[in-house]
Amino acid sequence: MLLADRFRDHAVAAEREGSALYVDWSLGLASDAEALRLVERAPEARRQPALVLAVCRWLGAPLEPWPVLRDWLLAHGDAFVAELGRRQTQVNDVRRLGPVSLALARLEGPIALLEIGASAGLCLLPDRFAFRASVRDPDGPGDERLRSLAWGDPDSPVAIDLHVDGPLPGRVELPPVVWRAGIDLDPVDVTDPAAVSWLETLLPPGPTERVELLRRAVAIARSAPPRIVRGDAVDALRDLAAGAPPEAQLVVVSTGTLVYLPGRRRQAFVDAVRALDARWVSYERRDLLHDVVAEVPDGLAPGADFAALALDGRAIGVGDAHGTRLRMLPV
Template identity: 45%
Template sequence: MALIDELPLQKRQPNLIFACSRLLGAPEGPYPGFRDWLLHNWPAVAAETEHRSTQTNEARRCATLLPALAMIPGPLALLEVGASAGLTLYPDRYSYRYDGGEPLHPSTGPSTVLLECTTNGRVPVPAELPTIVWRAGIDLEPLDVNDPRDAVWLETLVWPEQHERRERLRAAIAIARGHPPRLVRGDAIEALAALASEAPTDATLVVVASAVLVYLPAAERMRFVETVRALGVDWVSLEGVGGLPTVHAAIPDNGTPPGRFVLALNERPLAWTGPHGQTLDWF
């Protein structure tokens, strides 16, 4: 802990430390072996964190985003902030199965990525996937699906024992490689309006924020909210409890399940979700 406390505040993230360690060859196994390795290699790990960030790109979150997106009149133009490699910009290219039922496929047929999700409540699962005619994203350090080094980093962010997540990630990367997303390097607030202006005017622009606002200071989160409001567009958020005060204040008073995210459409809370898209509990 003393070594980690030497890092800049924004780099003191366990997931980031573990991922950088794995990238540099840390052994997978009991803690004593990992501790010895980390102490011996700490300078290299600390240096690696300087140009890395936690950019987990979980395509399965699309299973929780989908019902909200389907509530918006299409065709849709998606703009994601904190897009990482852009894998959640392809909800129309994945297949879905809710509660073990009949799968929902893209119009072109079954996808190589099948996203399964368990639900509770009256989840408005659509009969067909939305039509998406434009997709783009913003990230401080966007990852390129066609760069093998970036693909390795994305895999490193997946916990070692989660083999299914790793296979799903690889399949989603393969889909994105066929149609690489437009990703802009920049600040989510500063770059938003300019990129939004590129969206086709005959489509409904939807801003998506998924597990990204938690990394912003509270004042910056409110700046982001004000920026989106000023654009006058629809926006879907999937953030941790407290990530958006306006959403948090509107959550029905039925307790806060630990470790859950909140799905919201235009700051109106819709459901609790699993952080990786595995569950969806409609309010």
């Protein structure tokens, strides 16, 4: 995909997210050959639109319309390219735990969680968050076609909301988590204010509650930071998995991470997971994994089929990029 097209797609995603500024910046970059050439000076893996715009803000770009950003970008080109070259996308979107938790609820406990691309490890804490779902099941009994459902820790300051279409059990219960660890190329220390500030900068500006949700999740993580090891998703997997307690079911989790692995490396990861005595929960782009086939139901809103929720490689739902909407699939 051409870089300009990636920024146009990002503008569509930013509009859904309610970030008018990122819509403007993304469309401006997409149509500006000189600005695109500047971005192309960075390594290919660093040209993700969300990362590009976050680096601009991190370096002090004014939150003004595109013409102002363009002038700033061209005036700070060398510093921008250098910073972009050393940064990585580190978004910890805890909202994806909504779908993931529904897959975890299908497992027997206790479980040991191992997350790939864990960043700050916030998605290793499903048992410390509250989940609230509005469920629509057209095939359910009359009084259950529309209902509310809650699970997780009801007293948690982090409440994750989810809209679900399709059948769910009358009660969702998460298995006990007795061990948790993650792998990341550049782990984020939740006790480091600068590192957390970078996580906040990766979120789009606008009238969203994501920054506040992130801060609350970070506060919980700081009370008992999960162990995150620096390493590659494939090379570090076996050794870290060996540290899980034998009495617990090992569960490998990946959410929006595998897109950053080259195709062959991605398959090597899938093979490595299947070589373990482990269950695998994934919430990844729907067309990313050849082995995960998710038929798209009719009537979905634009973007609502972006990701596939899968358990052991079998799709059980499709949802939006952030995990706020989920359509359950027939099993």
